[in-house]
Every structure is written in structure tokens, then in C-alpha cells.
Amino acid sequence: MKEGKGEKFGEKCIRYCPVAMQVWILLKFDWDLGASDLNPGINPNWFETLRKLSSEQMQQFGFTLWTLWNERNWRSAVQRDAQLLSDLTVKWEPPVGSFVKVNFDGAFDKNSNTWGIGIVIRNSEELVMAEKASKVLSVADSFTVEALAAIQAMYFAFESGFRHVSLEGDALCVIKGLRGWMDDLSPIGHIIEKGRSLKVFFPNCKFLHVKRQENMAAHILARLGLHRDEDEIWLEDCPDCIHAQFSLDMNQ
Secondary structure, three states: OOOOHHHHHHHHHHHHOHHHHHHHHHOOOOOOOOOOOOOOOOOOOHHHHHHOOOHHHHHHHHHHHHHHHHHHHHHHHHHHHHHHHHHHHOOOOOOOOOOEEEEEEEEEEOOOOEEEEEEEEEOOOOOEEEEEEEEEOOOOOHHHHHHHHHHHHHHHHHHOOOOEEEEEEOOHHHHHHHHOOOOOOOOOHHHHHHHHHHHHHOOEEEEEEOOHHHHHHHHHHHHHHOOOOOOEEEEOOOOHHHHHHHHHHHHO
């Protein structure tokens, strides 16, 4: 942190935020906000202002200062807790009508330098229709494997007989790319273009970005794929390692 940055942030919270300014106006407290010509933005008379306060005014000033700072911290804590609660309560939602939801994800094992891909297909009744776990070698980065996972998910859904699909992944750049229509000049652009071209095989095909909590089933299968030498597919069944996640998705 640069020198003075913390002080300026604190000063902003207790002097310049709208709530604090209203409080000081109601108390008729004059901060004497003039700045010196040599040090713009710095109040040269700040301590001088405090020296002019009576004992009672100083107590009032100290209590008000403490209350404003405490309120600011409380509001920050509430916002953090609200975000945490939101993350914890996010859950997988089933598709609607004749759609199936196809979740896909990638995982990395730095020890073996390999990537895994996991795909889960479920219907509107939350029934597991098909799953796939596979290993991918010689992939440059996570963006590439996530894009490849999307391609595999589309092929897998088509081969499994589904034509109305909602594909969900937690890699925002991949989802945005697949939704777009302009030329993708990114390093994964050629994979994105391939994914866009596959949409013609589906009368209805949607791409949705979700949080990791909504994509955990696919992530678990991706981790499983790291340890498979060949692609493994389950139809209307699932491996033992994912039973608990499916139950969690259904019961939340």
C-alpha cells in the first residue's frame, strides 16, 4: 500500500461519504476543509480545528467518529456475508420441458500434467441421462480444455440423441465466445468457431454461464477423467464418486 493511501481511504469514509457528511452537518461540526496551496487536498488546519473543541465537543466528536467507522465495518461485513450466503445457496437447477441440461467442466493434475473433462446430462425431472469422463493430453491451458470440454459436450449430447440442449460451464470466456457471432481472434478462437458450427445440429441450443457450485457434478467427473486412460461413459447410471453430489443437487 502506498504511503497515505490508507489514511485517505479512512478520511473518505468518515468525512466525505454521503452519510458521514449528513451526520457532521446535523452536528454543525466544521471540518475546515480548506486545502493549502502547497499541498492540495491536505487540510493544514485539521488538528487546529480539533484543538478548538471543548471537552464535551471532543467526546461527541470521538463517539461520532467511532460510530461512523463501526457502521462502515458492519455494512462491509454484511455485504461479505450476503455474498457468501449467495454463493452457498447457489444450486443446480433442472431444465424446463423437453430440454436437457448438459454440464461440462475441465480439471488439471499438475503432477501428471494432464487434463480431465467431465460431462453430465440431466433432464427436467433431474434424472441422469448420460455422463462422460475423459483424459486430455498436451493442452496448453485451462481456457483450451474448457473450450474442448464444450465441444465434447455438444458431440456427446448429439450422439446420445438429444436435440434440445442447454449447455452450462463455469468458464465465462468460453460461454461468451460460443454465444457470440463475430470472428474470435483469441488463442481458442478455432475451437470456439467449431462449437458455433455444431449448433446447426440442434433445433434448440443454449449456452449458459454458471458458478462452480452449480457445476460440481461435471467437475467431479472431470477429476475422475484424469485417472482414466480411455473415455468412460455411463447411460442412466453414474459412478459411486458422484452419487453424493447428485443427492445434494436434488435436495438443496
